[in-house]
Amino acid sequence: MNKEQHRTLSQGSTITVIGLGPMGQAITRTLLAAGHPVTVWNRTADRAEGVVADGATLAATPGEAVEASDLVLLSLTDYQAMYDILDSTAASLAGRTLVNLSSDTPDRTREAASWAAGRGAAFLSGGVMVPAPMVGTEAAHVYYSGPGQVMESHGAVLALLGAPKHLGEDPGLAQMMYQAQLTVFLTTLSALMHATAMLGTAGMKAREALPELLSSADSLGAILRAGEEHPGAALDAGEHPGDLSTITMMGATSDHIVETSTALGLDLALPLAVRAHYRRAIEDGHGSDNWTRIIDGIRAPR
Template sequence: MTTNDDNRVSVLGLGAMGSALASALVRAGYHTTVWNRSAARADALVAQGTAAARTAGDAVRASRVVVACLLDGASVHEVLDPLAGDLAGRTLVNVTTTTPAEARELADWAAAAGIEYLDGGIMAVPAMIGQPGSSILYSGSREAFDRYKAILDLWGASEYFGDDAGLASLYDLALLASMYVMFAGFMHGAAMVAPAGVSAREFAGRAAPWLTAMTGGFDGFGAIVDGGDYSVEGQQSLEFSDLSHIIATSAEQGISTEVIGMVQRLIQRQIDNGHGKEGFARIIESIKAPG
């Protein structure tokens, strides 16, 4: 059963994401205190029922659970370093985007100050918070994750990755890396067909089901990479995967070849090292050992 203290949450940082997190808390009946450097950012949330703190210190002291959704790791220190004493004995849930190293450093800082620390990587845009498809990855204090899971689940499906505070950030950024490279591939394809009078939306209608079907190959690639044997039968070889024709057509269409050229370089490096008969999954070795 939640205590009165457990029903109080403070949110520091009211950008689009911080505001979405705070709004979800208010809708669920939590006594929510918010703070932002630009105080006017709190006006819409106050109209919903939040309490606006005059200072970050006031916000910290108002709740046992403090959520930081700030610009970056440096801003977390800038705001919270002077408040380490006030944070002692409280739980800090940091969903600010940081590198794994920054998350681990913040966890060490928190431990030294007697602050319970949980790091989060938000796999959603603000409009998705509290909606199906939103998920947030966590690492750090298992006790904090279990104790406040009801709060965490308000924002999206919550998953715990272990006591290494950097793991949530690592997974978050790795998944985003996959997404952005995929998006760049779509943009390249759209640019290729544009000179032929094909709209980007028309191309999207064909690309979406195709790319969705191709993601079914991830598990097989993963098994090959984990097994370390790139000569498994049934794979498309690196030699067969030569992308010269795509690069040539892109150039003929008058567009940049940077996106597809990057993939070709990863392939060619392994061919040059004598692995041309092996499968496409081997390009991960080019990524692991760049140069």
């Protein structure tokens, strides 16, 4: 691919969006609002009605959608959907850039990058880190990975969706970050619901419990950064000083959470998983270390 094949798209250049779930629709409307003609395609054509009413052009086939633009954005269920839709358009992919914003594993993303390269297309993977209604707002950001030159060429357009954060050349990096972020997100949501259920057994309504619980969640970042040094630096150095909170102390707390949840008849999947991290560290002789020591067992499960 030469630079001309990956030229920067100026305002007014047509962009293709394939996949019109809530995210795909939000992406389409954001691009339309910025002055770009947008060609769209979706397996279920009636999902396109809203964005077509807003000014998008509905392609009759995936091939027609691909041929309409040099830049093709995909917002699909997974990467297999990309193959299912675009396999028939292989002859049209050469010289174009595919930006896949779908969720899947890092390994499947790397395979997809090779698949695209074999058809003469450039490839970026991306992870949109906000819900659909926030796309295009100042609060939005999107992780990307893949060739830096390709990212640079299309950075101005991609910035319309949210602040772009390019993680590096490895196409799997954006998916790795996306999955890591969602690990925190989904686990936190489960913890909030477990805690809300726990308080509900004592008669506290969710409308009363959630503000208190969310306040605790909001303060987590400040708590972790309370020391003079960023906690990541100690982790990178393999240091786990137990001067403020130890594995033994946190492990005892996890025991109490399991006991309370058992007595209340709640599901134990989450509290047992948390307790297992601390018990493993204690068994390995790290009871006096900081709670961060649990990362060892996570990195090397038995």
